[in-house]
Amino acid sequence: MSALESTGNDAARDRGFHRRDLFKFLIPSLIGVSLFLVPFQVGDTINIGMGLMADGLKALLDGALPAIAVCVLCLSVVATLYIKLARPAWAEHGVMGDMFHVGPVWLGMRLLGAIFALMTFFQVGPEFVTASFTGGVMLNDLAPVLLTFFFFAALLLPFLVEFGFMEFIGSLVRKPFRVIFNLPGRSAIDATASWMGSGTVGVLITTQQYETGFYNRREAAVIATNFSIVSIAFSLLITSFVDLNHMFVQFYFTVVVAGLIAAVIVPPLSRKPDSYYEPVGCQLAEKRTEEVGMLRYSLLQAVRRAEKAPGPRELARNALFNVADIFLALLPLVFAIGTVALILAEFTPLFTWLSYPMVPVLELLRIPEAEAAAPATLVGFADMFLPAVLATNIESELTRFVIACLSLTQLIYMSEIGALLLKSKIPIKLWELMAIFLLRTAITLPIIAFMAHAFFF
Secondary structure (H helix, E strand, C coil): CCHHHHHHHHHHHCCCCCHHHHHHHHHHHHHHHHHHCCEEEECCEEEEHHHHHHHHHHHHHHHHHHHHHHHHHHHHHHHHHHHHHHCCHHHCCHHHHHHHCCCHHHHHHHHHHHHHHHHHHHCCCCHHHHCCCCHHHHHHHHHHHHHHHHHHHHHHHHHHHCCCHHHHHHHHCHHHHHHHHCCCCCHHHHHHHHHHCCHHHHHHHHHHHHHCCCCCHHHHHHHHHHCCCCCHHHHHHHHHHCCCHHHHHHHHHHHHHHHHHHHHHCCHHHHCCCCCCCCCCCCCCCCCCCCCCHHHHHHHHHHHHHHCCCCHHHHHHHHHHHHHHHHHHHHHHHHHHHHHHHHHHHHCCHHHHHCCCHHHHHHHCCCCCHHHHHHHHCHHHCCCCHHHHHHCCCCCHHHHHHHHHHHHHCCCCHHHHHHHHHHCCCCCCHHHHHHHHHHHHHHHHHHHHHHHHHHCC
């Protein structure tokens, strides 16, 4: 029996715990739940506490965020080049080493992201880079959201994952998640955080859980590519953009049903090994003895985790390193890949050519305006918002409904989620992301079409 299993069994046999330890679990976890998982009605929109903070910072900084993004992207390149060339001792190992000692491909991505940002900000260079619907979307629309959202997500995420809440929920729902999805119960938190916050928050939680030894390779890859569903707030934005606000309940119900079915069926990542991230190994002991009830056991596991939580100084240090890693390592990657993807979508016929086989499929599913809708079924691989943009030119409400639902169930889009996964330590490759995108399209499109015909009958 391993030390971890012994610890878990000891915890199960121990029927008591100190009130101080209980509060150490309850107070930070309640703060985390209130910030990440509790939706608020704000005017005509739904948001979460962390989202409200990000929106407040975005409003405060207003027009300065694109300039800040340019500075961050340039700093990433300068810092990476300096550390790789000068090789200072403080950056040889640990977090700083992982952040800046990158290979030529990732260095090229950082450089490309900075160049695209500078060209767009100063409106210098070819139009296909600086246009409002390519580089402009990345710099003026996406980058400000990512800067503010990721800033608070990285700072506040420890309240949700470091003080036992993942253990508490994971123990409670372990059996149904194992039976239905062959995943640990704690993955329910990733899905909930995505639904209430954003898909990127879900991926950040998954990445953090993998790198700290609570998910194995297969689990992390499956969770990140199947449960990082876009938020309710973004779904409302999509329905508003395609003029389907009056059908939001039917719309989101369709997205959830199709997404859950796809999560059960999509197979390609199931063959990944059940091994854990080598530097930390497995940190999870999910065995439960029959000596205590499920609720009691879940609470015991949560309290044990809270006892081992980092202190305030270490939490602050880790949070700042997380912010730096996201800003200096992730943002350049998102900017480079997102801009290239948008250029291909807007200035080349690539997605139109690729979508030709989709025309007979849409006609078979009795989707009106199939030829106009076909490119929108695949362009979401570049950016999740692009299908909605193309759908605005389609007259049929049923077709707009299908495209909007499909764009949210495909999940993998390179301008954000795809870039985040490629940058993470989760072992997943670009071709696997493409395969998952196509499989999710093939699985969810007929389901969405069937439900759309039922709603529009």
